[in-house]
Amino acid sequence: KLRKWQARTRIITSVERNLAQAMNELDRLSDILNLPSYVKEEAARIYRNAVEKGIVRGRSIESIIAATIYLACREMKVPRSLDEITRHTRVNRKEIARCYRLLLRELRIKVATTDPVDYVPRIVHGLGLPGQAVKIAIEIINKAKEQGVTGGKDPAGLAAAAVYIAAEQLGEKRTQKEIAHVAGVTEVTVRNRYKELAKILGLEYE
């Protein structure tokens, strides 16, 4: 009986140790990513849930916590790309994406796809553009959705191109390189999305 009690104690302490470690990692990443407290709390809730369902077995705490944060951001509509989160961890994006899919499947969670609109405010502010640009970019994105040309495209690239056009229309042009940098995509992607958006908007570009 004493032996059994000791074994149980060992298990309890290891679970607690794992949880404490996970929460430390969550604190660290949340600070770096400047996440709102409600996102951090949601991530913590998801993690505890995952531990209960035994999903964490064999996987690194860092990968699961990163995936948990990404999922919480998606649920709360806080725009943080997987690459952005991966950048601050020592594990690769592929592994975090794998954990993310595992969480979706095992916890049977349905998350809406990221709306390009959610990326607009950050890009606009990151470029120091007037707030008016947000409204214009969102209108452009909604027209693109109506035209059905957004399927399969990276939301960040669509948002970047929409902001590029908005800045242009406000007489506050920024280079595609600048936009690409703050949006986290390449100039080539901004250019490709720009061409499509310009076409459906009936814009002429020389």
Place this chain on the structure above:
Amino acid sequence: MSSIPFKTSYRVENIVATVILEHDLDLELIETRIPSITYKPDQFPGLIFRLDKPRATALVFKSGKMVVTGTKSTQQLVEAVKKIIKTFVKNGVNVHGRPRVQIQNIVAGGDIHAYVNLEKAAYHLEDSMYEPEQFPGLIHRMRDPRVVLLIFSSGKMVITGAKEEVEVERAVNNIARQLYKAGCIVGPRLGEEE
């Protein structure tokens, strides 16, 4: 009654099959007798043998089992297996008995010739995942037949996991009907229609 207002098509692109011989093989011997073979035991236990005519690649193991990939039809597969064994024998590597060939996976391209609203499809299809930030296609695990489909907004798709060609055809028609019923079909594709 529930005929869909657009045609569907598919094409087998790759067949993965296992071939079991009745006896072990000496990989070192095969490596020395046959040129243009890749064999790095530290990296992978099988040796890699590439065929030109029916374009195919075989992974050959010392147990006498092989994995043949790259062919697009059962005919090509059988032809490839015969040629591989013939090449072995011609180079002094004896092979006895009749090989047991089994298709393990079929990869095919499919097309419903109409644009698809992936956002909506992801909402209506169970066991589906659509993450445009990571991959442009919607990943759907179909239960009957048991295959996985990668569906793109263009209406083109990839079907994999099938062991028989008829499963591919059923999968494409199944998904076409499901997408149509759920109202996920945006419209006919460029110059195409019913």
Place this chain on the structure above:
DNA sequence: GCTTTAAAAAGTAATCT
């Protein structure tokens, strides 16, 4: 789980001219 093979889809990316 990893290693190796092949193949398609469409998007994004890195590199060179």
Place this chain on the structure above:
DNA sequence: AGATTACTTTCAAAAGC
């Protein structure tokens, strides 16, 4: 700006770590 090449996703089998 293109053009090239390459990587993302899905699948299955082989023998061994």
